[in-house]
Amino acid sequence: MLITRTRTAPENAATAMSWGISLALAVLSGFLIGASMPTLLDWGFLGWVGLAPVLIALNVQPPHRRFLVALPFGIVWSAMTHLWYPALFGVGMGIFLVAAVGAFYAGVLQAGMALQERLPEPLRILGMPVAWAALEFVRSVAPVVGDWWIELLAKSQWRFPPALQLLAITGVPGLSFLLMLANVAIALLILETWRQQRVHLPAVLALAGSALILGWGALSIPPAPDAQFRIAATVDLVNQDRAVQALSRLPVGQEGYYADTPEMSQAIFDTNATLTRQVAALRPAFVVWPENEFADADDPAFAAQVGALARELNAYLVVDMVWRTSEGMHDAAVLFGPDGNEVGRHAKINLTGDEQAFGFVPGPRDFQVFTTPYGNVGLGVCWDRHVPWITRELARAGAHVVLMPVDDDFYGNRWFPPLHAADSVLRAAENRVAFGLGATSGIAMVIDPYGRITAESAINQRGVVTGEAFTVPERTLYTRLGDWFGWSITGAMVIGLLWQGRGRAHHQQ
Template sequence: MPASCSTPTPLLYFLHYPPLPMSNPRFVLALTPLYRLLLAALSGALLSLAFPSHPDHPLAFLYHPLWAHCALIPLLLVLKDRGFKAGFASGWISGLVWNLLSLYWVAYTQGGGLAVVGGTGLMAAYLGLFTGLCTGLFNVLAARWGAKALALLPLLWTGQEYLLSLGELGFPWLLLGHGQAALPHFIQYATWTGVFGVSCWVVGLNALFYSALVGRRIFLAGVALGYLLPWVHAQSAMTTTVPTEGLRIGLIQPNTTYIDKWAPNGLERTFSALATLSRQAAKRDPELLVWPETAVPCDPVSRASCRGRIQALVEDLDIPLLTGAPHANYNAAFFVQPGATTLPSYAKMHLVPFGERTPYRDAIPLLRDIDWTRLTGDLGPAEFARGTEHAVFAHPRHPFAVLICFESIFPNLVRQHVAAGARVLVNITNDSWFGRSAGPYQHALINAMRAVENRTAIARSATTGISLFIDPFGRTYEATDLFTPAVAVASVPVGQPATFYTRHGDLFAWSCLLIVLVAFVARFRKPRAVSKTAEADHDLEAEYDPETDRDPRAEHDPEVDHDIEADHDP
């Protein structure tokens, strides 16, 4: 029912009354371990709501990227006046819940056996370590500088996200900035900072909201500025004239599964479906046809009949074709052109850990001897070889590069393709493993951030969907549905100048790490001798000691001390 006119709105209430009692250290100490756990888990749940879900999810209406702007507040309440261990544990719990709720679809792969389900849990626990490290280190800084350490939290978070993107175990899927790709009118500065700058912005908003909630309302001005500046910048950037020059691309979505392709007569059925859809697309005059990852279950290099069938179709349609296909021990892509005798190719450079290759098997010989299938019963990596070279295909109109499957989640890898000369990016993938889940929607959204970072359009062809086009500002169009045969034909703009991020890479993330390093050096330097006045002030403040987990202020005479709730009298 409508509220009475005399009832203050939530915003007026928030602005009128002084800080909540949560800012009182004794309130924080009063939280039981169960409440601490629940608040940490709540942050993880809110973070998961900031990433796409499947549209048919019963709670799909709750999912929105704006949740990320306040999701860390419950966690920050738990972290207040705690030590490294407690901070690490709380952050790990948040990260665990977040990754479990957002990446549940990983358990669908390889048939969803017990080993895969268990591996999904282990993956979430591993990824949660990065969140825990961030919050634990934050508490170390807060022990020295108190609330001022909040200014370093966005940099700490950015640093741990950057570390998460490195190495063979790197999996930067749930970077906070990736979820914000659904808000193109706020993220255009990623052309300077990359996705890590967007993540830093999100954590900064959380810190400002938290400070306003438990401290001074003046921080709301910072929140307003935090939204206004990127929005103004985006309005200016997105009114830039988009080049009229373009490349018309036809995306083929055959809707074939792994079983369809590798069963008896699978090659014949697969090629028939691809050829039928390609002929439909050819009627709309594309300049490039794109088939998805491992579209054909044969090696066009070693198997002449496979190459012959593809080449014959290309000659008949007189349209160049990019297709995914296996080659030797590589997950590869081939560029087939009318009248050409050569067959340019690209081999996937970043392989899915444990799905396509055992991480660090080259560096650690012991890992080469592990029989994962025998050990787990239903899970074994394919042990593909890694590609080593960026490939830019020389299309007659515009050069382009290909990203195979989850290579699109790695900002630096994609940037290097564009820096090598690609003017269009093509992502080919097979997301059929993830079923009707959030996975394909999350994967498609991440591509939008890569487009913004490099001001480069992306065409995405997925075996079972979602196939779509993304303009240089991260706006998507011509998206297909999941698990249905489809054709999408559209032009992508070409000709935007190289961005700062494309030219220089992750300078912003490196700068964040450097500042954090300097902060820790300052944190552990021996402090100067303090004056007697300062010592007296310190005695009056009686700061909480994270090592003993006790608050001296809580040891006052109970008859003099007030009740916790009495500290706040509205």
């Protein structure tokens, strides 16, 4: 009897793919996913396919090599996505942080492969998407590291409304899961065709399901209704205006925290008032100025000027001011009505470390909304949009429109503002609220409740934009239940990593 030994498919594949080719595939994925992000090229379609090369390489390499294969992917993606790190932290620290975040991404891929190998067919295809979405989510909500600005795969889709509709159900983890699922399916289809000359049925079903979800997203976006209103938003660029900054008595480097002299306050007011009057003929319902802390909120002289401008425009005007209370100094958005009177104010909750070091304190978590003829309005300031829960709480309180003064001025860096702007798009789609954002630099925007950008300024360019918006009455599942999908997927990952059943044994055989 002639007995022959047939090499297994993984052995054949690993032999066929050299170490060098695996690393090249990892680097290719790093460039593709980096190109999908808002920072540089903003080619969001690559988010659906760009991870496939590195996933192919990981599937044909032994476990002890997987982190080293994934590391080039992580570093290249991190470098392209976090180009602004060196501008903010200095060259040395910036490069170190880029590499550290790259190592985190590589570790996430390694965890995904570990989970994939513990699951039985046909569930193995879910291993990497579950691990990726879960670890992204856990990192974003964990103490300390939750405040670190590490980008999410879902942000690659900020300009693709059909994909954004999933956020109304699952929040960001669901979209990251779907993106990774599509990439894994493509990788497995290629691998099965190469190794065994057959179609991988779970991969086909996963791609079909992804396409159906995108189709549902496209069909769920209605045409804009007739009952729309206009939001105007300014980019004043005062933090980069030397003439304005020279009016401050604060030490060099601290002039941008707030206007500390009447002359500086007046210059900032005049700049934004001039920009606002350029669109007065368009009769905006709301006007949003940037986060520039241009005056004390209880200074009667400047409050009177803002009120007079609101009356002149017959519009609601949101400005950013310093609000001093018994709890301390707040950075606050202040809403003035068409009658010139103050409607309400909201203190910034999510402060940066530098703001707290300068003396600002977080505002109370009392999510008040203000009634207008156009819908209930919630207020926030800048970094409040970076975390999902603040906008979610405003929506739960009844807000239909969220207006935020923002500041993206990291020393005039042009790579950071699109990433911060993407946060606003995600928050709008998650909660079905319209957004209006004025910016000191970066991007002023108007966004409708389905995540469609209706107005967008150039980066770091003084000007004013106007866009149409509308409101929707219903609250989304995500608004009502919060991070239910993120916690569920985290639980699924933990259960999967503890799996000791036939799926793992079958794979080892």
